[in-house]
Amino acid sequence: MIKRNKVLLSSMMASGLILGACAGDSNGEGGSSDVVTLELFSNKSENVATYERLIEQFEEQHENIRIELEAPPEAETVLRTRLTRNDMPDIMSIGGNATYGELGREGVLYDFTNEEALNDIQPAYQDMLNRLVGTDIEGDYGVPYATNANGVIYNQGLFEEYGMEVPQTWDEFISLLDQAQEEGIAPIQFTLQEAWTALPAWNSLGGVLAPENFGEMKTNGEASFQEDYDEVADKYLELLEYGEGDIFGVGYDDGNENFANGEALFYMQGNWAIPEIERNNEEVELGFFAFPASNDESENNLVSGVDVLLTVSESTDHPEEALAFIEFMLDQEVATQYIEEQAAFSSIEGVLQEDPVFEDIQEKFETGSLTSFPDHFYPAGLGAENLIQEFLIQQNKDQFLQTMDNEWDSVINR
Amino acid sequence: MEKKRYNWPATIMLMITTVFILFPLYITIVTAFKTREELSGNLLALPGTWTFDNFIQAIELTGFWGALANSLIITIPTVIVTVLVHSIVGYVIARNLHKKGIKLLYYYIVSAMFVPFSILMLPLVTQTSSWGIDNRYGMILLYLVLNLAFNTFIYVGFVKSIPVELEEAAVMDGASEWKIYWKVIFPLLMPINATVAILTTLGTWNDFMLPLVILGGRRQLATIPLTQYIFESQFSTNYTLAFASYLLAMLPMLIVYIVAQKWVISGVTRGALK
Amino acid sequence: MKRKNSKLAWYVLVPVMTVFFLFHTLPLLQGVFYSFTNFRGYGEWDFVGFRNYLNVFSDSRVRSAYVFTLGFSVLSTILVNIISILIAVGLNAKIKYHKTLRAIYFVPYMLGTLIIGYVFSFIFSRLLPQIGYSLDISWLQFNILGNPNLAWIGIVIVAVWQSAAFNTILYLSGLVTIDPDLYEAADIDGASPSTKFFKITLPLIMPFLTINMVVAMKNFLMVFDQIVALTGGGPGTSTESVSLLIYRGGFQGGEFAYQSANAVIFFIIIAVISLFQIRVLERRQD
Numbered sequence: 016m017i018k019r020n021k022v023l024l025s026s027m028m029a030s031g032l033i034l035g036a037c038a039g040d041s042n043g044e045g046g047s048s049d050v051v052t053l054e055l056f057s058n059k060s061e062n063v064a065t066y067e068r069l070i071e072q073f074e075e076q077h078e079n080i081r082i083e084l085e086a087p088p089e090a091e092t093v094l095r096t097r098l099t100r101n102d103m104p105d106i107m108s109i110g111g112n113a114t115y116g117e118l119g120r121e122g123v124l125y126d127f128t129n130e131e132a133l134n135d136i137q138p139a140y141q142d143m144l145n146r147l148v149g150t151d152i153e154g155d156y157g158v159p160y161a162t163n164a165n166g167v168i169y170n171q172g173l174f175e176e177y178g179m180e181v182p183q184t185w186d187e188f189i190s191l192l193d194q195a196q197e198e199g200i201a202p203i204q205f206t207l208q209e210a211w212t213a214l215p216a217w218n219s220l221g222g223v224l225a226p227e228n229f230g231e232m233k234t235n236g237e238a239s240f241q242e243d244y245d246e247v248a249d250k251y252l253e254l255l256e257y258g259e260g261d262i263f264g265v266g267y268d269d270g271n272e273n274f275a276n277g278e279a280l281f282y283m284q285g286n287w288a289i290p291e292i293e294r295n296n297e298e299v300e301l302g303f304f305a306f307p308a309s310n311d312e313s314e315n316n317l318v319s320g321v322d323v324l325l326t327v328s329e330s331t332d333h334p335e336e337a338l339a340f341i342e343f344m345l346d347q348e349v350a351t352q353y354i355e356e357q358a359a360f361s362s363i364e365g366v367l368q369e370d371p372v373f374e375d376i377q378e379k380f381e382t383g384s385l386t387s388f389p390d391h392f393y394p395a396g397l398g399a400e401n402l403i404q405e406f407l408i409q410q411n412k413d414q415f416l417q418t419m420d421n422e423w424d425s426v427i428n429r
Numbered sequence: 430m431e432k433k434r435y436n437w438p439a440t441i442m443l444m445i446t447t448v449f450i451l452f453p454l455y456i457t458i459v460t461a462f463k464t465r466e467e468l469s470g471n472l473l474a475l476p477g478t479w480t481f482d483n484f485i486q487a488i489e490l491t492g493f494w495g496a497l498a499n500s501l502i503i504t505i506p507t508v509i510v511t512v513l514v515h516s517i518v519g520y521v522i523a524r525n526l527h528k529k530g531i532k533l534l535y536y537y538i539v540s541a542m543f544v545p546f547s548i549l550m551l552p553l554v555t556q557t558s559s560w561g562i563d564n565r566y567g568m569i570l571l572y573l574v575l576n577l578a579f580n581t582f583i584y585v586g587f588v589k590s591i592p593v594e595l596e597e598a599a600v601m602d603g604a605s606e607w608k609i610y611w612k613v614i615f616p617l618l619m620p621i622n623a624t625v626a627i628l629t630t631l632g633t634w635n636d637f638m639l640p641l642v643i644l645g646g647r648r649q650l651a652t653i654p655l656t657q658y659i660f661e662s663q664f665s666t667n668y669t670l671a672f673a674s675y676l677l678a679m680l681p682m683l684i685v686y687i688v689a690q691k692w693v694i695s696g697v698t699r700g701a702l703k
Numbered sequence: 704m705k706r707k708n709s710k711l712a713w714y715v716l717v718p719v720m721t722v723f724f725l726f727h728t729l730p731l732l733q734g735v736f737y738s739f740t741n742f743r744g745y746g747e748w749d750f751v752g753f754r755n756y757l758n759v760f761s762d763s764r765v766r767s768a769y770v771f772t773l774g775f776s777v778l779s780t781i782l783v784n785i786i787s788i789l790i791a792v793g794l795n796a797k798i799k800y801h802k803t804l805r806a807i808y809f810v811p812y813m814l815g816t817l818i819i820g821y822v823f824s825f826i827f828s829r830l831l832p833q834i835g836y837s838l839d840i841s842w843l844q845f846n847i848l849g850n851p852n853l854a855w856i857g858i859v860i861v862a863v864w865q866s867a868a869f870n871t872i873l874y875l876s877g878l879v880t881i882d883p884d885l886y887e888a889a890d891i892d893g894a895s896p897s898t899k900f901f902k903i904t905l906p907l908i909m910p911f912l913t914i915n916m917v918v919a920m921k922n923f924l925m926v927f928d929q930i931v932a933l934t935g936g937g938p939g940t941s942t943e944s945v946s947l948l949i950y951r952g953g954f955q956g957g958e959f960a961y962q963s964a965n966a967v968i969f970f971i972i973i974a975v976i977s978l979f980q981i982r983v984l985e986r987r988q989d
Contacts, residue, residue, distance in 0.1 A: 056646075060662040087646025088662045092955040096645050099551075099744035099954060100558030117957060121746055208828070208849045210937050263938055264828060264846025396956030398764075398940070405939025408851050422764070429741070429758060429961045440798040443790070447807050449864070453822050454810070456830065471837075472830045518719055521712040534716070541727055543974040545925055547949045548966035551959055552733035553726070555744065574726040577719070606711040635815035637928045642950070654815045658931070661821065668825060675818050682813045690806050693813075697869070698876035 051333045052081040053340065056097075056104035058090035059323070061287050065356045066108070073343050080336045082106075091395075098123065103328035105337050108160070111144055111321030112391040115157060118326075119148030124156035125327040125334065132158055132338075132345055140321055140362040143387055156326060158341060159362035161354060163322035164303065164376055165215050165222070165388065168282040168289065170274070171300040173200060181302070181375050184310045185250070192257045195280045202257035204279035206270030207407060210400040214390055216254060216283040217403055219306030220247040221389040222318035230392025234427060240419040248412045250308065254283075255407055263408060275299050287322065289358040289372060304375040305384075316386040317379035322359055396426040457679070460672040468668055483673035490663070491674055492648065496656040497681070503565050503652060504633045507572045511629045512622050515577060519584020520614055524593075526585070535585065541578035550642050563643055565650055571643065572633055580625055587621045588614070620699050627696040634682060653678045737963040744959035755964035764940055765965055768948045769972075771855065771941070776923035779859050783866045783919050784912065790867065791874035792904065805875070812868035816861075820932025823861045824848065827933075851941035854934050858942055861929045866922070870915050877911040878904070913984040917977055924973055945969050 057066060063086050070082045085104065087093045091114050097103055103123055109115055118124055127133055133141065133155060140159035148156060173179075177198055182188040195202040206212040221229070225243045232238035255262070265273070268291075274282045275295035282288065289301060305317040325344055327337040343349060350366045353359065360368045360380070379385060393399050402422065406415035456472070461483055463476040487493065522538075525531040553571070557563040562570065591614065599609045615622075640655040651659055657678055664671035686693060738755055742748035759765050794805050811819070828846045835843025847853040881904065889899050905912075927946040930936060936943035936951070949969070953962035 063663060083649070085646050085648055086663070087648075087659050089951075089955070090646070092951060093646040095744065095954040095957065096554060096642065099959065100554055100563055100645075101745065102558055102563070102645075123745075208846065208938070210935070210939070261832065261845045261849060263851075264832070264849030266828065269828070396952060396958050398951075398956070401937060401940045401943075404937060405851065405941070408938055418763070425758060425762060426956070426958075429755070429958055434797065435799045436796040437799075439793045439796040440800065440804075443793045443798060443804050443808075444800070446790070447804065450807055450810060453819070453826065453864075456826060457822050460825070472833055514715075514719060517711075517715050521709060521715050525709055525712055531712070534720070538723065541723075543921075543970075543977055544727070544731060545946070545966070545970055545973050547925070547946045548734045548963070548970045549727065549730045550950065551744070551953045551963055551966070552730035552737065554954075556726075556730055556733070570722065571726060574723055577723055577727075606709060610711065631813065635817075637815065637817045637931070638946075638950075654817045657815075657818055657821065668829070671821070672825075675821060678818050679814050682815075683810075686810070686813045694805065694809055694872060697809075697812075697872050698879075 050079055050081055051336045052083060053105040053331075053333060053337055055082050055084050055106045055108060055340070056090070056094065057084060057086040057108040058094070058110055059108075059287070060086055060088070061291060062086075062108075062323070062353075062357055065353060068356075069344070069349060069353065072349070073340060076343070077336075077339060080339065082340065094118075101330075103330060105328055105331040105333065106340055107326050107328070108323050109326070110391075111140075111147060111157070111159065111324050112388075113147065113393060113395040115144070115324065115326075116147035116149065117395060119144075119154075119156040120152060123329050125329050125331075125337075126154040126156060127158055127326075128153075128155050130338070132341055135345065135363050135365070137362050137364055139383070139385075143321055144324060147391065157321075157324035158326065158345070159321045160325050160344065160350075161321075161323040161357060161359040162319055162362050163285050163287060163359060164305075164373070165218050165285045165318040165320075166283075166303055166305045166376065167219075168274070168284055168292070169302045169304065170277055170280055171302045173277060173280050174302065181304045182307050183312050183315070184307050186310055188307050189253070192254075192281070196257065201259040201279040202281060203254060204270050204274045204282045205255070205258040205262035206265050206267045207263045207404060208266040210404040212267050212270070212284070213403040213407055214400050215285055216251060216306070217247070217399075218318050218388045218390055219283065220250055220308045222386045223306070223308035223314055223316060224250075225389060227386060228392075229389055233423060234394075240416040240423075241413075244416055244419070245412075248406070248416060251407065252410055252412065255410075271295055285322075286358050286360070286373070290356065301372050302375060303373050305379055316384045317376055318388055319360070319380075319385045320388040320391055321362065394423065394426045396429065397422055457672055457676050460669060461676045462673075463669050465667065465669055483669045484677065487670050487674040487677060490670070491656050491660045493656075493674075493677055495649070496651055496653045499565060499650055500634060500652045500681075503568050503572075504630060507569045507633045508626050508629045510569065511573060511576055511580065512626050514573065515580040515625065516584055516615065516618050516622060517610060518577070519581050520588050520610055520618075522581065523585040523588035524596075526589075535581070538581050539578050542582070546575070546638065550638075554642055557643055563645075565644075568639065568643055571639060572629075572636075575639075576629060576632070580629075583621060583625065584618070587618065591617055620696075623692065623696045624699050627693055630685075631682070653681075734963050735967055737960045738967050739964075740960045742960040742963075743957045744954065748960070751960075755961045756968070758961065759965050759968060764943070765945075765948065767940060768943045768945045772924060772926065772944045772946075775855060775859060775862075775926060775944070776920055779862045779866070779923045780916060780920045782859065782863050783870055784915055786863065786867045787870035787874050787915070788908070790871045791878055792900070794871070794875055795878040808871055809868050811865045812872075814865070816865060816928035817932050819865055820861055820929050823857065823864075824933050827857050848934050849938055851938045854938060854942050857933055858926070858929050861933065862923060862926065866919060870919060873915055874908060874911055877908040881907050909984075913981065916984060917980050920980060921973060921977055924976070 055066065055070070057063065063084065066084050070084060074081060094109070094114065098118065098121070136159055140162060141155060144157050144159055145155065177194065179191055179194070182191055192202040221244065224246050226232060226238060229238050229243060270282070271288060271291045272295045273279065275292045277299065283306070286303065292301065293299060305315055307315045309315055325341050327334060327341065331337050345363060347363070347366055350361050350363050354361045354366065354368050355370070358370060358372065390399055399419070402415065402419060459475055460472070462479045464480055467477060522531055522535050526535060557567050595613055596609050599613050604612070635654060637654040637658065640652045641658070644650045644655060646659060648659060657674060660674065664674070739750055739752060740748045741751045790808055794801065794808065798804065827848050832844050832846060835841070848857050885903050886899060889903060894902070925946050926944045927950070930942055930944055930947050934942045936947050945965070949962045949966050952958045
C-alpha cells in the first residue's frame with residue numbers, strides 16, 4: 016500500500032496556510048499557558064454525572080489540569096469523525112467494541128504495555144480488549160476500567176409477591192413469564208423504539224447459544240447466522256410475545272420509568288440501566304440474574320464485557336497529564352465510587368461491587384462463568400441493532416438471518 | 430363599486446386551521462412550565478403553578494449562554510459578509526454577462542445549486558480539519574460558499590432589472606467603479622439585501638447538519654440547535670427540562686419575528702417575486 | 704454602448720471564485736475521487752476502480768434508503784404545495800384579521816427543524832397515546848414512530864408542517880399580483896369558485912409552482928434533521944434517508960469511500976430530477 020494521500024494532504028496544507036492565517040483558531044482551548052486543558056470523551060450518557068463529580072475531585076488534586084467532558088449522542092459516529100479529521104480527544108472513555116478495535120489497529124492510541132497502570136487489571140479483561148484489536152498486533156491500547164453484566168433485571172417486590180424464584184433454565188424462565196401473564200402483570204418491558212435496546216437480549220441469547228468466537232469464524236466463512244443463530248432468533252421471537260402494549264413505541268428512558276414504577280416484571284438490559292431506573296423511583300427494589308438461555312444450567316454463563324475502557328490519544332500534546340487522570344481513575348477509592356454510582360463492576364483486582372442487586376450473579380463472577388458480548392465482534396458497519404429491530408417487527412426469521420449473513424459479507428468486502 | 434365585505438367562511442376556516450400551527454407551540458410552552466410530577470397528569474392541561482425552575486436548570490445544564498454566543502458569532506458575520514460579498518458578485522456578473530467567460534462562470538456558480546451537501550460533507554470534514562478551520566470561523570466561510578449559488582442567482586436577476594443608464598451618468602461624472610457600486614447600486618439593492626439577509630439569518634441560525642459535521646460533538650463550540658442535539662440523550666425522561674430548553678432555543682428567532690414581522694414577511698415575499 | 708473592461712469584476716471574482724473552488728468544487732472533486740478508492744477517512748488507501756459503485760447497486764440498505772427518500776420527497780412535495788396553495792388562496796381572500804393570520808401561518812418557518820422534530824416526537828410518543836387511552840381510541844394508543852409501516856407519516860407531518868409556511872408566502876406573493884378585474888369579469892360570467900381557481904388562479908401562479916416544486920423537492924430529498932429528531936432512521940432501517948445513511952455509514956461504519964460513491968450517485972439523481980422537473984413544468988406553463 017502506498018501513502019498517496021500524504022501528497023494530496025501536503026498540497027492542501029500549503030494552500031491552507033493562506034486561509035488558515037486569516038481564519039484564526041477558536042478551538043475554545045487557549046487560556047493561560049500554565050493550565051493544561053484536556054478533553055475527556057465519553058460514549059455513555061449514563062456516566063456524565065459521575066464523571067463530573069470525579070473530574071471535580073481530580074481538578075482539586077491537580078490545580079494545573081482542567082478536564083472538559085464531552086459526551087455527545089451517537090458518540091461512535093462523532094469519534095469516527097474526529098478520527099477522520101485527525102483530532103482525537105486527549106482522553107477517551109469508550110466501550111470495548113469494534114470501534115475500539117479499529118482505533119487500536121490504526122495506531123492512534125497510546126500503548127500502555129509498560130505502564131504500571133495495567134498491573135492491577137484482571138488479565139481476562141485485558142485479553143478481551145486485545146482480542147478486539149487483533150492478536151496479530153502487539154500492545155495494550157486501553158485500560159479496561161468498568162465491566163458490565165448483560166442479563167435480566169427483575170422487580171424484587173413483584174417477585175416476592177408472587178413467590179417467584181430466580182430461574183436457572185430457559186423453561187423455568189418461560190414458566191415465570193406465563194405465571195406473570197396469568198397474574199395480570201406485563202412479563203417483560205420492551206423499549207424497542209430505540210434499536211440498540213434490541214441488543215441486550217440478543218447478546219444474552221447469542222452469548223450462550225452461538226459459538227464464542229463466532230465473529231472470527233464468520234469472517235473466515237466457517238460460521239453463519241443461518242446456521243448458528245437459528246435458535247437465538249426463535250427464542251427471541253418467543254420472548255417478544257411476553258411484551259405488552261406498544262412495545263415498539265416506547266423508548267429506553269420511558270421504559271426505565273415504567274419499570275421503576277413496577278409496570279413489568281422483567282427487563283432485559285444491562286447493569287447500566289439500574290441507576291437510570293432507580294433515579295425514577297428510589298424505592299424500587301431490583302434484582303439481576305444471568306439470562307438462562309439454555310436448558311443446560313452449566314451453559315448459562317453471564318454475558319460480560321468491558322463497558323468502559325480508558326485510553327489516551329497517541330498524539331495528545333499532554334501525555335503526562337492525561338496519564339495522571341488515568342492513574343487517578345484507577346485509584347481504589349475512585350474506582351469504588353465509580354462502580355457504586357454506575358452499578359457497574361470493576362476490572363481492577365480487589366474492587367468489588369457489593370450492591371445487593373447483584374447477589375444472584377456474584378457466583379458467576381467468582382467462578383468465572385462469563386462470556387463476552389457477541390456483537391462487540393461484529394464489524395462496525397453492520398448496523399446489527401437496526402437489522403435486529405427490523406426482524407423483531409417483521410418476524411421473518413429466514414429472511415432476517417440471510418440478510419445478516421449478506422450484510423456481513425458485503426461490509427467486510429467494502 | 431367599493432365593497433368592503435369580509436369573506437367570513439374563509440376567515441373562519443383559516444382561524445380553525447391555525448390550531449395545527451399553534452398546537453405544538455402550545456404544548457411546548459405548557460410543558461416547559463410544568464413540574465415533573467404534573468407530567469403524569471393531563472399533558473394538554475395548563476401548568477398548576479408556572480415555574481421557571483426548568484429554565485434555570487436548562488440554561489445551566491446546556492450552557493445556553495455559550496450556545497447563544499456561538500450562534501451569534503457564526504450568524505452575524507455570515508449575514509453581513511454574505512450580503513456585502515454576494516451582492517457585489519451578483520452585480521459584476523450581471524453587468525458583464527455579455528462576456529462569454531463571465532456567462533460560463535455564472536453557470537458554473539449557479540449549477541452548484543444542484544450539488545447536494547451530502548457529497549461535499551465527507552471531504553469537507555477532512556479538508557477543514559487539515560486546514561485548521563474546523564471551527565466557528567470556518568463555518569462562516571463555508572456558509573458563504575454554500576449560499577453563493579442561490580444568492581448569485583437572486584442578485585443577478587435583480588441587478589438585470591436596474592437600468593444601466595444610472596451608472597453611465599455616474600461614469601460621466603468620473604466616479605470610480607467601486608464608488609458607483611457603493612453609492613448607486615448598493616442602495617438600490619436594499620430590498621433584495623433584506624431578503625437575502627433574512628433567508629441567510631434563518632438558514633444559518635437553524636442549521637444543524639453543518640455544525641454537526643464540522644464542529645462535531647464539541648460542546649464549547651456548539652450552536653443552539655447542536656446543543657439541543659448534544660443534550661437530548663441527557664434530558665432522559667425529564668421532558669419538562671427538555672421543553673424549557675426547546676423553548677429557549679426557539680425564543681431568539683421568535684423575538685426577532687415578533688419585532689420585525691412585517692419586515693420579515695415582506696422580505697421573503699419580495700424574494701419570491703424575483 | 705461600449706464598456707471598458709471592469710477592474711472591479713476582477714478584484715471581486717478572483718478571490719471569491721478561489722474560495723468557491725477550494726471549498727465547493729475541490730471537495731466535490733475529492734468526493735468523486737475517493738469514490739474510486741477504499742479510503743476509510745484515515746490511514747492508507749488504494750484505488751479499487753468501480754467496486755464501490757457495484758457494491759452500492761447491490762446493497763439492499765442503500766436501495767431502501769433511496770426508496771424511502773424518493774417516496775417521502777414526492778409525497779411531501781405534493782402535500783406541501785397543495786396545502787400552501789389552499790392557505791395562500793384563503794389568505795388572499797378578503798378576510799378579517801388578515802395580517803395576524805398571515806403572521807401565524809409563517810411562524811413555523813422561523814423555527815429550527817431539529818427542535819420542531821423533538822416537540823413532535825413528544826406529541827407522537829406521549830401525548831397522542833395519552834389521548835388515545837383516555838378516549839379509548841385504539842389506533843391512537845400506539846406511537847406511530849415505533850411502527851416501521853407508519854413512522855414515515857410522522858416525518859411527513861413534520862416536514863409539511865414546517866415547509867408549508869415558506870411556500871404559502873411564496874404563493875401569496877404570486878396571488879397578490881393577479882389583477883382583481885379578472886375575477887370580477889369571471890363573476891359577471893357567473894363562473895363558479897372552482898372554475899375561477901382552475902381557469903384563472905392556477906395558470907397565473909404556475910411560474911411559482913415551478914419554483915416551489917423544484918425547491919421543495921430538492922430540500923426534501925436531502926431530508927436529515929427531521930429524521931434525526933424523530934426516528935434516527937428506525938424502526939429498523941425503515942426511515943433511513945440517503946443523507947443520513949451517507950453521514951452514518953461514512954463516519955461510523957468507516958465506509959468513507961463507499962458512501963462517497965453513494966453520494967456521487969445521489970448527486971446525479973438530484974440533478975436529473977431537478978432538471979426533469981424544470982423541463983416538464985416549464986412546458987406545461989407554455
